[in-house]
Amino acid sequence: MPALSVRQLRKTYRNGFEALKGVDLSVEEGDFFALLGPNGAGKSTLIGILASLVTKTSGEVTVFGHDLDREPEAVKACLGLVPQEFNFNIFLPVIEVVLNQAGYYGIPRPEALERAEFYLRKLELWDRRQTEMRQLSGGLKRRLMIARGLIHSPRLLILDEPTAGVDIEIRRGMWDFLRELNDQGTTIILTTHYLEEAENLCRHIAIINRGRVAEREGMTTLLGRLEAETFVLNLKHPQSKAPDLGDFPCLLLDDLSLEVEISRGQSVNGLFAALSRRGIEVASLRNKQNRLERLFLDTLERRGEETA
Amino acid sequence: MSPDFRFQAGQDPAPAGGTRLTPGPHPVMSRWARYRVAFMTILKKEILRFSRIWIQTLLPSVITTALYFVIFGRLIGERIGPMGGFAYLDFIVPGLVLMSVITNAYSNVVSSFYSSKFSHFIEELLVAPVPNWVILAGYVAGGVVRGLAVGLAVTLVALIFTDLQIHSILTSLVIFTLTAILFALGGFINAVYANSFDDISIIPTFVLTPLTYLGGVFYSIDLLPEFWRWLSQANPVLYMVNAFRYGFLGVSDIDLGLALAIILGFIVALTFYSLRLLDRGVGIKT
Numbered sequence: 316m317p318a319l320s321v322r323q324l325r326k327t328y329r330n331g332f333e334a335l336k337g338v339d340l341s342v343e344e345g346d347f348f349a350l351l352g353p354n355g356a357g358k359s360t361l362i363g364i365l366a367s368l369v370t371k372t373s374g375e376v377t378v379f380g381h382d383l384d385r386e387p388e389a390v391k392a393c394l395g396l397v398p399q400e401f402n403f404n405i406f407l408p409v410i411e412v413v414l415n416q417a418g419y420y421g422i423p424r425p426e427a428l429e430r431a432e433f434y435l436r437k438l439e440l441w442d443r444r445q446t447e448m449r450q451l452s453g454g455l456k457r458r459l460m461i462a463r464g465l466i467h468s469p470r471l472l473i474l475d476e477p478t479a480g481v482d483i484e485i486r487r488g489m490w491d492f493l494r495e496l497n498d499q500g501t502t503i504i505l506t507t508h509y510l511e512e513a514e515n516l517c518r519h520i521a522i523i524n525r526g527r528v529a530e531r532e533g534m535t536t537l538l539g540r541l542e543a544e545t546f547v548l549n550l551k552h553p554q555s556k557a558p559d560l561g562d563f564p565c566l567l568l569d570d571l572s573l574e575v576e577i578s579r580g581q582s583v584n585g586l587f588a589a590l591s592r593r594g595i596e597v598a599s600l601r602n603k604q605n606r607l608e609r610l611f612l613d614t615l616e617r618r619g620e621e622t623a
Numbered sequence: 624m625s626p627d628f629r630f631q632a633g634q635d636p637a638p639a640g641g642t643r644l645t646p647g648p649h650p651v652m653s654r655w656a657r658y659r660v661a662f663m664t665i666l667k668k669e670i671l672r673f674s675r676i677w678i679q680t681l682l683p684s685v686i687t688t689a690l691y692f693v694i695f696g697r698l699i700g701e702r703i704g705p706m707g708g709f710a711y712l713d714f715i716v717p718g719l720v721l722m723s724v725i726t727n728a729y730s731n732v733v734s735s736f737y738s739s740k741f742s743h744f745i746e747e748l749l750v751a752p753v754p755n756w757v758i759l760a761g762y763v764a765g766g767v768v769r770g771l772a773v774g775l776a777v778t779l780v781a782l783i784f785t786d787l788q789i790h791s792i793l794t795s796l797v798i799f800t801l802t803a804i805l806f807a808l809g810g811f812i813n814a815v816y817a818n819s820f821d822d823i824s825i826i827p828t829f830v831l832t833p834l835t836y837l838g839g840v841f842y843s844i845d846l847l848p849e850f851w852r853w854l855s856q857a858n859p860v861l862y863m864v865n866a867f868r869y870g871f872l873g874v875s876d877i878d879l880g881l882a883l884a885i886i887l888g889f890i891v892a893l894t895f896y897s898l899r900l901l902d903r904g905v906g907i908k909t
Contacts, residue, residue: 421657
């Protein structure tokens with residue numbers, strides 16, 4: 316039984332804007348799934364429908380076998396949402412935000428207190444439990460939204476850009492937490508604009524563009540489709556012109572930086588062999604562009620051409 | 624209605640050698656037990672909200688009504704003479720108490736629900752398995768509690784100025800509560816349609832206040848010419864004020880049964896209308 320099944324989901328807003336044009340999507344139980352797409356692609360509308368915040372125009376949604384139209388309460392009980400925008404009462408203390416959410420899910424107060432302490436400690440917010448929401452930093456607010464979304468132990472957690480505006484240290488900590496959560500059985504759907512985040516965390520990916528699913532693949536399969544990758548090499552000794560590396564096209568960015576393209580079928584070993592033949596020593600290297608970012612842009616470009 | 628279901632935690636028990644990331648699954652709870660917890664959570668949240676800002680929510684009505692007692696009851700009232708067979712101050716006390724109940728029940732729900740829409744924390748409720756009628760009941764109950772708290776405070780203030788007599792405690796309590804429910808529902812509908820903070824003050828200013836002032840709080844409609852007396856009977860507040868006055872003084876310009884029927888009729892109609900708005904997601908879902 317899939318954790319989430321979406322069939323022919325459509326949403327047309329009152330102003331006539333068609334945000335979803337027949338989305339089909341399936342997410343298996345236990346998956347860590349990335350939902351990517353440019354701004355305005357329909358990701359937030361899709362998440363809004365799943366979370367009962369947006370009414371769908373047509374189509375079917377089932378969560379762990381529960382139909383959204385027929386069993387909305389069962390769907391809601393299975394699902395936890397960490398929204399993109401802060402949506403809490405800024406005048407309430409941290410602990411009350413979490414306890415109220417537990418109460419809305421019908422969790423009795425003594426158990427809600429245990430759960431609140433558990434998650435607030437886990438997300439390093441326990442010492443701030445009496446602090447009013449408006450006094451928290453952006454990173455702490457993001458972590459609180461995760462604690463709030465988990466308070467009823469959902470089987471499916473949806474995170475809509477959970478690390479937006481969060482510093483790298485907190486972001487890495489959140490990644491570790493989410494990975495652990497997924498390892499222990501929670502299915503996770505993540506939307507993000509940090510493609511490195513999706514590549515690091517997710518096993519499957521769907522790219523939504525202009526209200527349709529443009530791509531739906533396993534992360535490894537998708538990355539395997541890359542035609543070429545571009546690397547930037549930092550050289551040990553300055554070069555005056557781009558060396559001849561045979562089948563590896565290259566461009567000298569400055570006297571110590573060389574950009575090289577490796578096509579599918581070629582290997583990094585081959586590149587280093589060619590560099591050694593020219594007596595060029597490499598101090599370090601990096602991807603010019605995140606691999607997923609390149610695929611993402613390729614997909615959008617391809618679909619754009621198809622619909623043009 | 625959806626059937627009972629179990630909350631299922633996806634990650635229990637703890638993996639061997641690891642630490643659990645959730646404290647374990649929920650106990651199995653009946654649907655009604657969950658609804659009760661959700662209702663009490665909304666109600667407690669509402670009570671805490673108006674209690675925290677009591678200077679803005681509870682005190683103004685008490686001060687305003689005390690001024691009415693001083694000015695209309697004592698200073699002017701003594702020159703007016705008896706009304707409906709009672710001292711003028713005694714005559715206006717029930718209406719003033721009910722006026723504070725109406726204002727506070729209405730404004731509590733309208734401002735609280737609109738704020739939750741404006742700041743989007745209504746979404747905390749919408750994503751949870753809480754039926755719409757529990758949401759409505761929670762907010763209305765919050766408004767009723769504030770209305771009753773202020774009504775009680777105003778009644779206590781009235782005791783400073785006059786010896787209150789109560790003809791029928793039961794009638795007073797029933798009308799007191801039903802009126803609070805009715806106007807809490809009105810506040811809810813106003814909040815659903817409101818798109819700005821201006822929208823939540825328009826109805827109280829231009830509809831509620833005139834209806835209350837012309838609802839027989841300060842006078843008996845027997846004093847009015849035939850046409851105005853007839854027109855006043857279209858004002859629902861008149862029935863509430865008179866029924867409540869009957870509870871205090873044992874006299875009323877209108878029939879008590881008719882007043883009860885009208886109040887209950889409005890409550891039923893507004894409840895169905897509110898639920899319909901919630902079911903359709905008006906003002907809260909896109």
